[in-house]
Amino acid sequence: xxxxxxxxxxxxxxxxxxxxxxxxxxVSSQEIAEDLTSEVFLKTxxxxxxxxxxxxxxxxxxxxxxxxxxxxxxRQKGRIRIVSINNPLIIDPxxxxxxxxxxxxxxxxxxxxxxxxxxxxxxxLIMHYLDDLSIDEISELLGKTNGATRVLVHRALKSLKxxxxxxxxxx
Amino acid sequence: xxxxxxxxxxxxxxxxKPRSDWVLLNKRQILGEERRIEIFPFLRPVYAGLFxxxxxxxxxxFSQESLPGDSLYYLKKITEKSQIIFxxxxxxxxxxxxxxxxxxxxxxxxVQENEVRKLASALKEYRASVSEVDNKNLIRAMTTTSDWMxxxxxxxxxxxxxxxxxxxxxxxSKEESGFIPLREQVKQEVERxxxxxxxxxxxxxxxxxxxxxxxxxxxxxxxxAWEKISDLSQKRVLTE
Numbered sequence: 001x002x003x004x005x006x007x008x009x010x011x012x013x014x015x016x017x018x019x020x021x022x023x024x025x026x027v028s029s030q031e032i033a034e035d036l037t038s039e040v041f042l043k044t045x046x047x048x049x050x051x052x053x054x055x056x057x058x059x060x061x062x063x064x065x066x067x068x069x070x071x072x073x074x075r076q077k078g079r080i081r082i083v084s085i086n087n088p089l090i091i092d093p094x095x096x097x098x099x100x101x102x103x104x105x106x107x108x109x110x111x112x113x114x115x116x117x118x119x120x121x122x123x124x125l126i127m128h129y130l131d132d133l134s135i136d137e138i139s140e141l142l143g144k145t146n147g148a149t150r151v152l153v154h155r156a157l158k159s160l161k162x163x164x165x166x167x168x169x170x171x
Numbered sequence: 172x173x174x175x176x177x178x179x180x181x182x183x184x185x186x187x188k189p190r191s192d193w194v195l196l197n198k199r200q201i202l203g204e205e206r207r208i209e210i211f212p213f214l215r216p217v218y219a220g221l222f223x224x225x226x227x228x229x230x231x232x233f234s235q236e237s238l239p240g241d242s243l244y245y246l247k248k249i250t251e252k253s254q255i256i257f258x259x260x261x262x263x264x265x266x267x268x269x270x271x272x273x274x275x276x277x278x279x280x281x282v283q284e285n286e287v288r289k290l291a292s293a294l295k296e297y298r299a300s301v302s303e304v305d306n307k308n309l310i311r312a313m314t315t316t317s318d319w320m321x322x323x324x325x326x327x328x329x330x331x332x333x334x335x336x337x338x339x340x341x342x343x344s345k346e347e348s349g350f351i352p353l354r355e356q357v358k359q360e361v362e363r364x365x366x367x368x369x370x371x372x373x374x375x376x377x378x379x380x381x382x383x384x385x386x387x388x389x390x391x392x393x394x395x396a397w398e399k400i401s402d403l404s405q406k407r408v409l410t411e
Contacts, residue, residue, distance in 0.1 A: 005202055008202065009198070009202060012198050012201070012202075013198075016189060016194055016197075016198075017188055017189065020187075020188070020189040021184065021185075021187045021188070024187055024189075025184065025187070030190075033189075034189065034190075034193055034197070037189070037197075038197050038200070038201070041197070041198075041201055042201050045201050045202070106180060106183050107183055107184060107186060107187070110180050110181060110183065110184060111184065114181075114184075125181055126184075129178050129181040129182060130181060130182065130184055130185055157174060157177060157178075160177055160181075161172060161174070161177055164172060164177065164180075165172065
């Protein structure tokens with residue numbers, strides 16, 4: 001049986017991209033996203049070492065920790081959420097340059113629009129469409145019923161659609 | 172824009188990835204550092220103490236190879252001084268003689284390696300070590316077989332340094348006036364003994380031994396001269 005370090009090493013490899021992306025989309029700064037993501041895994045590792053058996057759903061635990069840390073980050077000194085379009089995005093290097101440029105532009109727009117949405121909407125959109133979490137998993141994570149989560153995802157998508165439309169009209 | 176198109180757009184955000192070097196470094200920091208801390212954290216002061224102790228032991232050990240004029244030489248002297256302090260009164264003269272020999276070995280090394288810069292310090296250390304051996308202890312050593320072996324070794328080394336390398340062991344500066352190399356002290360003792368034995372009534376065999384001692388003395392071989400005197404004295408003690 002693998003020891004806790006080996007087990008956590010696999011967990012880290014599996015979730016680091018997702019958690020980083022989840023945090024990055026909320027703070028829009030590579031530096032802050034790295035700091036907060038690092039803290040998420042450090043806290044989880046400390047808890048995992050002592051009470052690893054008690055964590056039933058490690059994915060839910062990581063997202064919950066990430067959400068709390070992002071909330072704390074904004075709470076401290078009353079930080080305002082600012083979306084910068086100058087932050088470099090780390091994109092899969094296999095894409096060619098033309099596609100990169102198009103992709104970057106799309107990403108910037110969607111990132112900017114999403115950051116204006118309600119926190120709950122952002123969370124469900126990221127979890128469901130980006131991180132491929134099922135409605136069941138999101139329900140458990142948010143402490144909501146499946147029905148309520150489905151409604152939340154639907155409303156979030158509708159809200160994003162409207163925000164994108166507004167953005168296009170604005171341009 | 173349809174929902175499917177929007178979902179497609181959201182999925183494009185999957186291209187956002189952390190820097191691969193950061194991912195590795197962060198993992199190492201989280202798991203690696205924790206590994207160090209997690210092993211018996213309450214023993215950390217003990218580890219630190221043990222580390223300091225090992226470091227000091229290593230330093231003292233390393234200093235034993237140092238030569239006069241080296242920065243670690245004072246540690247070597249501390250070790251030797253403690254050796255004298257913690258030894259019994261009976262052992263002290265022998266340890267002091269061994270130290271004289273050690274100083275001569277250092278001098279020899281310095282001369283062979285042509286470390287001119289260290290020569291003055293080495294001579295000073297050697298003279299100081301000889302001054303520690305008083306006349307009473309020297310005579311005692313000369314009459315004890317095991318200690319006499321050390322004295323013989325010292326005389327041999329002194330001779331070698333003086334004749335082969337031209338090191339002037341006995342040249343004294345004002346503040347060190349009164350210093351006499353050990354070979355010279357043995358010579359004086361041999362001389363005194365020969366003079367003393369001349370005054371005594373000796374049988375033929377004893378006189379022959381005394382003659383041999385005198386010959387060795389005149390040749391400058393004080394070791395052998397002293398050994399003849401010792402043989403003679405021993406015989407006299409036995410017959411008396």
